Amino acid sequence: AQKITQTQPGMFVQEKEAVTLDCTYDTSDPSYGLFWYKQPSSGEMIFLIYQGSYDQQNATEGRYSLNFQKARKSANLVISASQLGDSAMYFCAMRPDDRGSTLGRLYFGRGTQLTVWP
Amino acid sequence: EADIYQTPRYLVIGTGKKITLECSQTMGHDKMYWYQQDPGMELHLIHYSYGVNSTEKGDLSSESTVSRIRTEHFPLTLESARPSHTSQYLCASRDLRSNSPLHFGNGTRLTVT
Numbered sequence: 001a002q003k004i005t006q007t008q009p010g011m012f013v014q015e016k017e018a019v020t021l022d023c024t025y026d027t028s029d030p031s032y033g034l035f036w037y038k039q040p041s042s043g044e045m046i047f048l049i050y051q052g053s054y055d056q057q058n059a060t061e062g063r064y065s066l067n068f069q070k071a072r073k074s075a076n077l078v079i080s081a082s083q084l085g086d087s088a089m090y091f092c093a094m095r096p097d098d099r100g101s102t103l104g105r106l107y108f109g110r111g112t113q114l115t116v117w118p
Numbered sequence: 119e120a121d122i123y124q125t126p127r128y129l130v131i132g133t134g135k136k137i138t139l140e141c142s143q144t145m146g147h148d149k150m151y152w153y154q155q156d157p158g159m160e161l162h163l164i165h166y167s168y169g170v171n172s173t174e175k176g177d178l179s180s181e182s183t184v185s186r187i188r189t190e191h192f193p194l195t196l197e198s199a200r201p202s203h204t205s206q207y208l209c210a211s212r213d214l215r216s217n218s219p220l221h222f223g224n225g226t227r228l229t230v231t
Contacts, residue, residue: 033217043206045161045222052217091160097216104149104212105176106220110160 002027004094004109012115013082020067021077021112023092031097034075035106036066039089048090051075082116089113121145124209124223131199132231139194139226141209150192151220153208154178161208167192199230 003026013019025034034051051059051066059066067076075094079086092109122143131137143150148169153161163176167186181203182196192211196203206227210220 035219037222043225043227045208045210045220047219047221050217050219089158105151105163105166108161111158113158 002029002094002096002107004092004107006092006109006112008112009110010113010115012117013079015084015116015118016081018078018080019082019114021079021090021092021114023075023077023109025073025075025092025094027073027094027096029096033095033097034066034068035093035095036064036075036077037091037093038086039091039111041088045091049077079114084116084118087114087116122209122211122221122223124207124226126226127224128227128229130229130231133198133200135199135230137196137199137228139196139207139209139228141192141194141223142190143192143211143221143223144190145211145213145221146189147211147213147221148189149214150186150209150211152176152182152184152192152194153210154180155206155208155225157206165194199228201230204228204230 005024032053036048038046049061049064051068063080065078089111091111093106095106125140150167152165155161162178164180165184167173208225209223212218
């Protein structure tokens with residue numbers, strides 16, 4: 001069974017500071033992908049960053065980076081230089097590689113509500 | 119820009135009505151998904167499709183049904199809406215690459231009175 005755990009229901013950060021959102025996962029699949037999504041109050045889901053389980057380097061996309069620690073099954077999102085527009089719900093998700101019954105389904109955590117204050 | 123479209127954006131209907139939530143994508147993706155999300159909660163997969171004429175139920179028990187007659191279209195139907203169906207419904211699609219993310223529509227916020 002696949003399980004994604006986000007232990008921080010809410011996080012607060014001051015503008016221009018960095019913040020780390022935690023995510024741990026549990027899977028027996030040797031090959032998988034990890035994703036982070038942002039959901040503003042308007043409701044749409046915005047893809048932020050991807051990390052493959054066999055990638056040697058941590059993924060980065062602009063101000064977003066993923067602190068991937070495979071042995072600990074951890075995939076924390078780091079947002080540098082926070083902006084007011086970063087206030088949103090953030091979801092960590094994991095997908096086993098496409099095969100068998102999972103067929104590329106994405107499993108989501110419960111999310112972390114990030115609030116950026118001036 | 120949106121390549122996956124959901125209509126309506128908001129819907130308020132009475133109990134017992136039949137409704138269809140529309141989802142279309144212009145990216146030619148074979149894989150499409152429906153998720154249900156209560157406010158502030160995680161997403162639960164209710165249906166998915168690998169391609170035309172292929173659909174499966176997801177993790178969350180749902181009284182809805184789906185169809186996939188065309189690659190670009192994946193509508194979700196509730197035969198008889200109930201207040202327990204009040205939720206946000208998110209449609210998504212992806213291509214076949216292992217690292218491809220889900221592309222989501224803007225969602226339909228459904229309220230059943």
